[in-house]
Amino acid sequence: MSNTRTDTGTLLALTFVVSFCSFAYEFVYSELLTVMYGGTVTQYVITVGLYFFSLGIGAALSDDLDATDLGGNFFRTEVFLAAVAPAGFLLIVALNSVRIPQSIPSEVIWMTARLPVVVVGFLSGFELPLLTHMVDELEDGEATMPNWLRSTCGQIHEIMVSILGTVWNVKRTDGRRSGLSLVLAMDYVGGLAGAVVYARVLYPGIGLIPTIFVLALLNGIAALVFVAHFGDWAWWPVGGGKRTSRELSIGHVSKTLLVVCLVLTASYAGVVAKHDTADEQLSELYLEQQIENRYPPGAMRATVTSQETTTYQHVIRYNRTWTGTGPNPYFTGRTEQCLRLGSAVQLCESWADSYHQGLVDVPMSLVEPGPKTNVLVVGGGDWIAIDHLREYDVSVDHVDLDGEFMQQAKTDPFFRTWHDDAYEYDRLNTTTADGYHYLQETNETYDLVLLDIPGATDDDLLTLYSAEFYRSVRNHLSDEGVVATWGYSPDSYPQHHKAFVNTVGTAGFTNQLSYWVREDLDSDGQSERVEKFYVFAPGERRPLTGDGETAYVRTHEQYRTVKWHAVPRYRGVRVNSIFHPNYDILVDT
Amino acid sequence: MNTSMRRRKFLYTSGLGALGALAGCLGSKSPPPRKSSVVADFETSDGSLVIDLADETWVMSRYEPNHQSISGVSPIGIASAKGKGGGVGGRGATGRGSGGYSSAPRTKHGHAWFYGGDYADDWYEDHGNEVSRYGVGIAALGIAYLGSTEAMKDDAPDAGPVAWDETFDNPDDTVAYDLTSRNEFNRDGWYRVGTHVVGSDTDHDFRWECYDLEVTGLGDEKFTIEEQWKVSPRI
Known part of the structure; x- marks a missing residue:
């Protein structure tokens, strides 16, 4: 009886562990797919949906597994899970790193990227039925439960029945718990633990890449514990040895699979022990490949020089080096330093200046310089836009969410080159807050609002591209006020563009100026496009050129042809709203 | 067929079907390329590309x-x-640069229609009330060498303007350009011809309609156009 209790306890503990892993895998995949493809809600909902669907398929097919080899099949399932889960993770990363021929339909890529979710769900679907049958096979009911578990379950049961009795008619039963109820209960507890530990410990503590290896390690250990406990292993201290005919037998376990399991577990243990290095190297590899894929094959080499994660964003510094044949068409020289925030390129040495000229020096032609002009900068935690505004002696309110990044940028030599300690500007008032909430609370009005914000690459930024946000900006504009922002190319991102202009138009902006900032980036005597900008206004405004034009606009001929136009509107394109998001506004970079 | 086999078949089929349906519903909802009539034909004549x-x-x-x-x-x-390509893939004919030209759907003027296909016709049928036909004028025409046939397999640019090597403002009805006259042009491979279209009666910039041409035989001045793809922005 004592051995049987230990066996049941072992199986229930294993149920907890495999359920923990199974749930956590899906969260890892959901987050990874969000990072890769954007759209948090979509990715989480689809992943969870696919997971439960596959779980059901696996559970339904589990009846076809040989009932005389429950243990062997459970062991195989765990080894396969330990192997497949990290492989699936790497597959998704690879899909976003390697060059995929353009002839492959996007549906195929979509399905391939969700395959790991389906496979892990399918394999996990075997676990519960197998464990239930094994618990049932050991001994019927409560008598086989370890004393501590029986006592705990009894107490919880008493409390739950008392609560039920307040609303329903209940009749206390002292009968035995079935194997299914025990395993299900442990499965749900394991699932909850997996969710909480993933959200509070693993993901924030060690990151996504090491987490998948921790989970696979747990799966591997679970498989080894199982085979050690229920196999014929004399060295196993608990419950090993010869078993009676009533007890669970593990059946035949392939030695090859056992070796595979040992190797995988040992490898994962090594990765987890060195998780900092593994995380850094894998993410560097992925990032470098992703950056290089933006250029023709063999044209550019990317080397990540540093990366850190603040509360709000992933800050990546890298060098890009021209390795193509012929002259470098992207920038002067062979190597330059760039900065990415998340998946969006934020700054490169070759165009840092011209970007900020487009953001600040062009729209400054539409307002008067001097302290009476109020300017709001949303974002711009690198302080560079502030440096440009300082030249016009205007009063600046600056709001950025990421105080940690702003603090680092103050002293970072790379940023200091560009911002020239602009954070010390005496007409500057900086607030660390979310731009949308800041506008909800402030009573200030502004002559110029500059949106120096990241691209619309994930759900977290949907608010800053919503009709509510732009309506709020419009409500804080002075009579002649305008808002300026950078924008994606309508040719490269047509769906984003249409959703964006419809959103801005709905917020009450009727007129727009759009222009490209150009610079001779590669010193070939011809200027290239650097960035596209938009200035929006809720009515007619003065022309860009003329009496008020800045020195920058005056010296660049291209702005002579830039005129105000009506903000276009496109039929059948939904506005992006906070409570009814249009995910077309998100771009896949 | 026994019950177990039927159940297995049902599960496999429904599983694959559900995943396929999900992929179809969620994988790509990009609208098709816009329809247009801008360039009727490309010809070669005495070493010149005639548009x-x-x-x-x-x-x-x-x-x-x-x-x-x-x-x-x-x-x-x-x-x-x-700069960078957009990476806005989607459904429809995608064989530009990597085969599939002969089977690609054709436009009214006979060009292979990049990202076109049956789904595009379905989309236009379903969204008939959202689209209108606008008369346009051609403000500019640009020609650029995109790269060799090999290079295009991996790095074909999206719809839209590229770094034009030669431009013509307010072009006439027929534009002839001697592709052998400049070093950057006198190479086999892919060329892009782009037209900047603006509304005739509407105050709107419709941006660029482009055509990608694969040209061979430029060295002996009797070049031929092997493939002609119309590459339009999505509507």
């Missing part, structure tokens, strides 16, 4: 004209972007 513009030039668009027109359309200028 014959359509008699009636128009584009389909979801643009909704409002009546707050501020000023006449002013072409934004000739693009010379050398």
